[in-house]
Amino acid sequence: MTDTSFLEHLAAARSDAEFARTAAGFAILQIYDSVKTNGLSGFHRDTLHGIESDVAAIDAAPNVRAALEAMACALQFWESAGPVRVGRKATYTSLLMYGQALGSEGEWAMAAKVFALAGMDTELDGETWLAAESRLMMGRAYRMCADWEMAQIAYHRASQLGREAGDLSIAFRAQIGEANLLWSRGNLQGARLRLTGIARQARRSCPSVVPRVTLALAGVANMSGEYEQAISLAFGILDTLEDDDELKYQTLVDLASFLSDYGLPAVASAALRVVQKAAPERHVRRHATLNLFFLAAHHENAAAFDALGAELAGERLTPRQQAQFALFTAQGCRRFARLDEARSAAQRAIELANRYEHFQLVFEAETELSDILRAIENAPSEIPQRPERFRSNTVAVSDDVMPNPSAISIDLDSVPVEIREVAESLDFMAARHGVGTSSAMGGAMGGAMSTAMSGAQ
Amino acid sequence: MGYVYAAVAGHGIIESIPDTRQLLAALALPSDDCLVLDPALLTPGIAQSIAASIAQFPRPVVAFSSVSTAALESSVILAQRTPARFVFRGTANERSLLERAVLLTPDAEFCAALLSRLDANLNLLPAAIRERLVAMFRTGDGPDSPDGLSAAVSLPRRTMDRYIADAGFVSTRRMVEATHLTSAYRAITRSRIPFTTIASLLGYKSHRTMDAQFTLLLDTTTGRLRTRPLRVAEAADILAVRLTERKTRRRSSAPRNPPEDAKPSLTLIQGRPRPRHVRLKASGEPTTKP
Numbered sequence: 115m116t117d118t119s120f121l122e123h124l125a126a127a128r129s130d131a132e133f134a135r136t137a138a139g140f141a142i143l144q145i146y147d148s149v150k151t152n153g154l155s156g157f158h159r160d161t162l163h164g165i166e167s168d169v170a171a172i173d174a175a176p177n178v179r180a181a182l183e184a185m186a187c188a189l190q191f192w193e194s195a196g197p198v199r200v201g202r203k204a205t206y207t208s209l210l211m212y213g214q215a216l217g218s219e220g221e222w223a224m225a226a227k228v229f230a231l232a233g234m235d236t237e238l239d240g241e242t243w244l245a246a247e248s249r250l251m252m253g254r255a256y257r258m259c260a261d262w263e264m265a266q267i268a269y270h271r272a273s274q275l276g277r278e279a280g281d282l283s284i285a286f287r288a289q290i291g292e293a294n295l296l297w298s299r300g301n302l303q304g305a306r307l308r309l310t311g312i313a314r315q316a317r318r319s320c321p322s323v324v325p326r327v328t329l330a331l332a333g334v335a336n337m338s339g340e341y342e343q344a345i346s347l348a349f350g351i352l353d354t355l356e357d358d359d360e361l362k363y364q365t366l367v368d369l370a371s372f373l374s375d376y377g378l379p380a381v382a383s384a385a386l387r388v389v390q391k392a393a394p395e396r397h398v399r400r401h402a403t404l405n406l407f408f409l410a411a412h413h414e415n416a417a418a419f420d421a422l423g424a425e426l427a428g429e430r431l432t433p434r435q436q437a438q439f440a441l442f443t444a445q446g447c448r449r450f451a452r453l454d455e456a457r458s459a460a461q462r463a464i465e466l467a468n469r470y471e472h473f474q475l476v477f478e479a480e481t482e483l484s485d486i487l488r489a490i491e492n493a494p495s496e497i498p499q500r501p502e503r504f505r506s507n508t509v510a511v512s513d514d515v516m517p518n519p520s521a522i523s524i525d526l527d528s529v530p531v532e533i534r535e536v537a538e539s540l541d542f543m544a545a546r547h548g549v550g551t552s553s554a555m556g557g558a559m560g561g562a563m564s565t566a567m568s569g570a571q
Numbered sequence: 572m573g574y575v576y577a578a579v580a581g582h583g584i585i586e587s588i589p590d591t592r593q594l595l596a597a598l599a600l601p602s603d604d605c606l607v608l609d610p611a612l613l614t615p616g617i618a619q620s621i622a623a624s625i626a627q628f629p630r631p632v633v634a635f636s637s638v639s640t641a642a643l644e645s646s647v648i649l650a651q652r653t654p655a656r657f658v659f660r661g662t663a664n665e666r667s668l669l670e671r672a673v674l675l676t677p678d679a680e681f682c683a684a685l686l687s688r689l690d691a692n693l694n695l696l697p698a699a700i701r702e703r704l705v706a707m708f709r710t711g712d713g714p715d716s717p718d719g720l721s722a723a724v725s726l727p728r729r730t731m732d733r734y735i736a737d738a739g740f741v742s743t744r745r746m747v748e749a750t751h752l753t754s755a756y757r758a759i760t761r762s763r764i765p766f767t768t769i770a771s772l773l774g775y776k777s778h779r780t781m782d783a784q785f786t787l788l789l790d791t792t793t794g795r796l797r798t799r800p801l802r803v804a805e806a807a808d809i810l811a812v813r814l815t816e817r818k819t820r821r822r823s824s825a826p827r828n829p830p831e832d833a834k835p836s837l838t839l840i841q842g843r844p845r846p847r848h849v850r851l852k853a854s855g856e857p858t859t860k861p
Contacts, residue, residue: 211638240719279715281671
């Protein structure tokens, strides 16, 4: 199955670089399969050395290259060290690294197959912890592909294996994944009940996982239109995440999304700028920049929009992100009455989204293009306001860029005190990281936002 | 280093030794402090020296590293000659794995005492199972369930259970539970890590569940064990008895290291007398009846 997935990807490759990095991954997986079945031979070693030098030359994201190099190196120690089997552990770990690297590049279908392969092999090899981890990652990858059934199966198995391996955090994370599937399918009430139950159990037996459950509950609250509760829940866990970078920045991205949905894009920008400045992982920073670009296209001035656009143009974006970048460019250009630029960006968004089969984006880009054409025919006008708050997509907020801002920015004076405190804290956090605060951006967003932010200052 | 600080999370004191000469000097003195090292920073020669020091003065070792050739070269040496537990970086939940490795380090003296008491029984096991079990006791790592163990030694679960029973052990599950107990023994007797944390790290739903397991295997609760620690020899005696309460069965006429896929049904095909504990179900599938 992994072979088919890679071959399909090779057949559909649109550039030499894409073909080369997929081919390198495919070749390593073939060798892995052969070493696993027949043991390591001199031929395998020679081939692995060859691939190691090839990988250094291919045009791939650093994490993809690192994962491929780790695989090539670990395979050479496959049968080493007797019963402790460090070579196998290292190989399985690098297989998981490769799956994660593919995921961070947006190649979720291939990532899912790699995780499935790792899950099967580790389980057969008695590496229960790695098997649980593989199944958990597999669940996420299938969720990103919107394959709910496979995601459900993977999460369920991850939960079982996590308990078997004695790692309750994996078991609980898998259960959170199952709850996320429920709300992805629209069952908000079921998801909330499930998450509340998980939170109760986690408080008793695995407190370290409680912030994750809380964040998932905040996502459900946001989906239910309870924006203030979502913001309070997400903000409430930030203090507890000082030594957990991964979850801290995921929480900030989610919080930004909730704030944006609520109608406080300037405050959302402050949160995103902290992520953009401080997140250790490049793909997380890139994700934040793209979100900021989206907010700039809809709420900020042309200078901020152009600066972020220039920053993103120099980034290595995944195909989906490329299509989103083009779409947001079109939206921003139309708002700033640069209609020719907007039209070509929208056309590019349609082409990219079609090429990589992101049909929701195709639909959005086509709608945008028709708006642009209408604007060209008539006088240039402001971007039409969306009639109501958009509901979030079917994936977790932090998993992807969420083009769902509230149409209207609301006055910070009119929001509850707790939300104002959140805005102040995020401002303070942004200032501490040396990035523009929401009050600084408020000026660009109109009088209401300036007034709103004066209190925060 | 940040990962290790986060994993220890105030449950212990961390001393950083940035220089290998200082490290080797520190290892030349008896101590049972856990040593956390990055094999990528060691040459094979230094890894050999560390292994020699640890053989002389045993202590828990955790090797935490990214996957690289340098790291694996040193890791192989450490794996062969020390009770090191390995955590490779690159997985999403590596933090919880590192936490378990650092906080649940087996007590070298207790493990040695227990293994010496189980030696006769362990010698009745095929090499693959014996080596695996010994590694699990020494490193505190390994398959966490009977099914995982049977997969790791490439034997059907039923066959492995039969070998374990034939060697005089109560059950495979109890052996696996015993490895959990030995990995938590040091944290209970020589640290102030809360019991709920230890229970959670071992995968027990509650402290009470962990206590039930300790009472079964060691005749004491974790609370009592912390306030009135047993002598190592006494604890090893009790645990060895709990693991081998059943009398040792007659030694099997099967070879000591039979083929990995050996199944009772093969015995039937060859026309040899059927072992008493094997009964055929209607489907023809053998069932162990100890």
